[in-house]
Amino acid sequence: MSAHLTTPFLTAPHLTTQLVKGGGVDGVALTVLIVLFVVVTVLGFMASRFHKGDSLESLDEWGLGGRTFGTWVTWFLLGGDLYTAYTFIAVPAAMFAMGSIAGFFAVPYTIILYPIIFVFMARLWSVSHRHGYVTPADFVRGRYDSRGLSLAVALTGFVATMPYIALQLVGIQAVLDVVGLGGKGSAFQQDLPLLVAFVVLAAYTYTSGLRAPAVIAFVKDALIYIVIIVAVIYLPTKFGGWGHIFDAAQGKMAATNPATGKPTGVFTPGPGSDVKPGYFAYATLALGSAMALFMYPHSITATLSSNSRTTIRRNASILPAYSFVLGLLALLGWVAIAAGTKPVGVDGKPNPQLVIPQLFEDSFPSWFAGVAFAAVAIGALVPAAIMSIAAANTFTRNVYREWIKPDATPAQEAKVSKLASLAVKAFALVFVLTLDRQNAINFQLLGGVWILQTLPAIVFSLYTRWFHKWALLAGWAAGMVYGTYAAYQVASPATKHFGGSLYNVPALDQMGYIAMTAFVLNVVVAVVLSVVLNGAKVSNGADETTPGDYFADAGDPRVEKDFETREAAEAEGDPA
DSSP states (O other): OOTTTSOTTOOGGGOOSOOOOOOSOOHHHHHHHHHHHHHHHHHHHHGGGTTOOSOSOSHHHHTTGGGOBOHHHHHHHHHHHHSOHHHHHHHHHHHHHHBHHHHTTHHHHHHHHHHHHHHHHHHHHHHHHHHTOOSHHHHHHHHHOOHHHHHHHHHHHHHHHHHHHHHHHHHHHHHHHHHTOSSSSSHHHHHHHHHHHHHHHHHHHHHHTTHHHHHHHHHHHHHHHHHHHHHHHHHHHHTTHHHHHHHHHHHHHHSEETTTTEESOBSSOOOOOSSSOOHHHHHHHHHHHHHHHTTSHHHHHHHHTBSOHHHHHHHHHHTHHHHHHHHHHHHHHHHHHHHTOOOBOTTSOBOGGGHHHHHHHHHSOHHHHHHHHHHHHHHHHHHHHHHHHHHHHHHIIIIIIIIIOTTOOHHHHHHHHHHHHHHHHHHHHHHHHHSOHHHHHHHHHHHHHHHHTTHHHHTGGGTOSOSOHHHHHHHHHHHHHHHHHHHHHOOBTTBSSSOOSEEEETTTTEEEEHHHHHHHHHHHHHHHHHHHHHHTTOOOOOOOOOGGGGGOOTTOHHHHHHHHHHHHHHHHTOOO
């Protein structure tokens, strides 16, 4: 998922055991991985025929799948989008390295998440369906007639998404390391498997758009469910039962880490302080992460692809099934402690991110380990595709058409978005290949802080225009500046700056989630300035929406008329 499912504590110095270098290439596991990868590649290219529209030469069709996906397609698509490959790498790795605050907060976070989206996402779907909005910045532009506020929302979403895409490639790298690839030979030989995965991903995303990850998500989610259910049934019996597993985890968390002179981690949260995370840190991480996740462009893109507001609410009701699986997955990090797993890459360096792939490599037959590795690798392709499409849509609609070519036709928009999606993925690949993996984690954590600052402009505006557009922009700026500054002050054993998401909350003497503190500042500034600007009768811009737009559903006569108008415009080559 988001920053929130990566972790500021996921760094090698937290390992207290001496790690040993693994063996060579696991041929059987690699073969299974390749076969399943080929299967999903074929599905990705064939996906252009799925829920086929008249043409893919518009953002509605290429970037939103024609807005035609029903309950189950949306469920698999959102599950594949939100529960990413790196989620399945990072959450148990955090449990393994630092314990419950770093890892298990992801479970209550995803439980809190769905009631929140049940309330507001249906309204966003309706107004977007009514006006043909493709991105949240489109909505902000229409709500306030403000190019500046729209650009702030768009750029925040775009920048926050970039390292998120890079982390999906890190997830694939983790699998390749455990299989035995990626650490030997020339630089080209080390990176070749990842380059191949990138080329395949770029090709079928370009040709099939959002339909590709929608189809592949069925395979990815089926593999994830099978692998995790088998693991949580079999592995505890293999390693002494849950009682022994919890005892082993508690012992490791209480042991002193020689690198820091402090306990290795937290078995269960305590009261906490300004230097030690506790209940408040756990709670703010969970709440802030839940509030932030559906501000990301890719989460909104997957949601807007559904065919009705009822579909959104049904998914908010059934998506918690993934949270149950995530809870089981998180506990596998503690199973690895009891199993004595030694996560080390083929380069001989300790890497806790490898703990789950290594646990499967050590504990299961090679063929089943290959299935697990394929689940993670395919689990990277689905969100990476959706994220790149969402980032490309954001650039096209809110930068290219808004600021560069206002008279762009739907076909031109689609072409620019396709090219932008390639550029986004290329940037993510270069980022992963040229920088340390920890940089990708750090920037993604920072992206989580940033993206929450767009919530007032998006969510508050779904219900009211009391907030002034200039106040919202000032609040966004205040939250961005404070959040970036606070994150810069956080050090970890791996880095002097941007080393985590927790920082002392002013006046509370408690460590809390930086994004939440910045969000509170954001809202306070927006409220105060709104009072001043509204009192001074400063114009708040024109609103192109009406109260009824927020309840429009599939089949609404106005919606059907709007669709007919947009289709006619597309046929004539005019902007929608």
